[in-house]
Amino acid sequence: MRFATSNTLVGLTEAWQRAAQPASLYATAEWLTCNESGVSEDSLRYVLDTSGPGATVVRKIQGGGFLGSDPLWLLFHPEGTETPAVEQGDLATAVSDLFPLAAAALPGSYLPGLLGGEAVKDWTPLLAALEETACDWSCPSTGVLNVPDGHPAVAALREYGYVPVPSFAQAVMTVKDQSLEDYVARFQRRGRVRRARVLREMRSFEQAGMKMLEVGLDDFDTTHAALHLRQLRRYGHDFSAEWLVELIQRSARYLGPWARMAVAERDGVPEAFTICYAHNSELHVKMSGFSEYAEMNSGYFYMIFYEVLAYAQRVGANRIEYGPLTYEAKVGRGCTLEPRTNFLKAPSGWNKPLADAAFAADRDWRSRLTEIERVWKSVE
Template sequence: MRANGLPPVERIELGAGLTGRVVATVDLLVQEGLAASNGEAAWTSPEWWRFVEADPDHESLYLVIDGADSRPVAAAPALIVRDTRGLLFYNGPRIIGDLSAIGSVSHLAPDEQAALPWLTAGVEAARPALYPSLTVGTFGSNLGLRPFAPGRMTLPVSTVVPALARLAEVVAELVGCRSHALLYLDPEEDAALASDAVVAGLCRSVFGGEGVLDVPDGDFDDYLSMLPSSRRRTIRREIRAYAEFGARTEVDYGPGALTDDHVRLRSALREKYGHTAGQTWARKEFDTLRETVGERLVVFSARGTEQILGYLMAFRFGDVLYTRAAGFDYEASSGAYCYFNVVYYDVIKWAQRNGVRRIHYGLGTTAAKVWRGCTLRPRWAYFGLGPGATPDTSEMIAIQNATASRLLASLGAELEYGSMAGAEAG
């Protein structure tokens, strides 16, 4: 939903001839000329922003950067989060200290393990003072920064990203937020901001790695040929088990692809991560998806002899598929390897048949993604902690960064990219 009671925000000087401001809705952005561009990501599309804007759990607004001629050149979505009830992965203060969001418990060094109890207690005590909080970022684990429209002046990432960080800091204060965060920066965006982090007073941490699969031409055997022989044997065994179980994958498209069969699994997934909104919430979410990105929907459903066993929801933008959410009845499908068949193997087969060249699998379950051929693209987080923070808070972020870095390095991800200042936004 749109943010409540936004005060008027005058143009904010950002340096380099740029100014910034706040816009309340996607519709107002479109009136100013916000337009889709060829090859843009699902998470920066106007359709997706309309979906996020309709979500009742957060208050949304948009940060706009204007050029020297006062015309908009870039925009990014933001959320005002009032307390810990907001979704974990877009709730800056709640992320801090949660190693399931950033970090890896299994990669703690002994001294970090020893410090964890008292640091956790300190962060929990300080957390209430960090709300309300402003998050720059959007559902889909993406910063969301994009050029305003095709044909508008493009600016280097090295200029736009620091300007966005300055804008976020000022807007957070103007709307009464005690902290702010910029989440899910990609390597180019991170390289642009990293040199400014100390000056801006931000704490920096690697967030995780987005799994991206470049789909090979040909058939499924061409995909398997990319993998070591031991993995090929395991995958063939999992495919056989799925078929012998009597399961099959069906693919549906468009607004009608999400049905009541999927509601139960979607609400169960939310409960797994601590959200007990139930099936009423899931039905409302599906209705909003149909209205906003319905024509982009591709839903892969595992069906048994009597019921749906699981599903993967995704969106197609051109020749790229973006996965959004999956849900499974693990008890009913025990031994069938439904998850791996529906999320990976049958999606890859479908992609090869339908001209999709890349699949974005998002963050989390990184080892499983790498094992099945995905490349990991690191994502970074920056936290502006404000006066309510304590030293425990920044120390905890440092531990989260260290353990997340070790996890990604163990999976072969490259975390240092050097200067990318010549790259252009978008």
């Protein structure tokens, strides 16, 4: 492999598309360029093979940040909830020694930053480039985050000394050719109570006096931002409305052709919204917001599931990706769960305690995901 490295994709778009072979929206040059804004030179690096397939996106991760950006998050939140368990033992002490972390991870997604798929026959040079980046940035640890089960690099990661640590699960709904009516009919098999609940949620929203609009991302303003901030603050995060508006306006410039924003208004005032991106027969639900009034009238379920499903059917999407958390609600409305794993290489002396803690956490975590799906499937 002959590598080219850069902290920006400017001038490298064609080479990137060839080396990364992006099948996902999150690996496109447009998505990555959109997310470059405000990132310092020592916090983002692209490494691409100039002679064939194979590329990586490396980010500096500080840990303890936004949900999903901390690769040890689930170890301290064993039930997958926002409230951490009591930190105990060596692992809690290790946190200060592990970060910052040089991580192969795609920004704004739950996918790894190792790209090229089955076309890459040897992942070793890319892993070596990742560790070289960690050295350049003075990062004591390296990682490849959010790796799906069955990813072609898993064997190489294990051979290279990386410890698997449980991450989140991606909630996915398979659409195929089902209409909204087909979707509701599926719940008939789950008993009258389940089907009645879905119909009640749809009716509650539709009778609440809200008007559905489809607008462009350019229409996103501080009123919509305030709805999303209500959700973020529940997780302990506080961004400014102006920052969110700038983010979505930037997304409009780079991602407009794939974007769709649906807004529910009452008397001309936004009460709820969702932002989705349609790409390669996949629909990605990326941002939403709800007023108290919308939540009281089943706004979450209507806007996130029923309205999105109707849109997915119109654009011919085969798959809707919802992201992590609120697993019971998502599985209960037709999603399946696809686990992700963070592969970490810690400083000398920490791999063993990390591996021990991760093994137990992964066993318990996967058991919980299986139980969530079992409970819902048992009523079909």
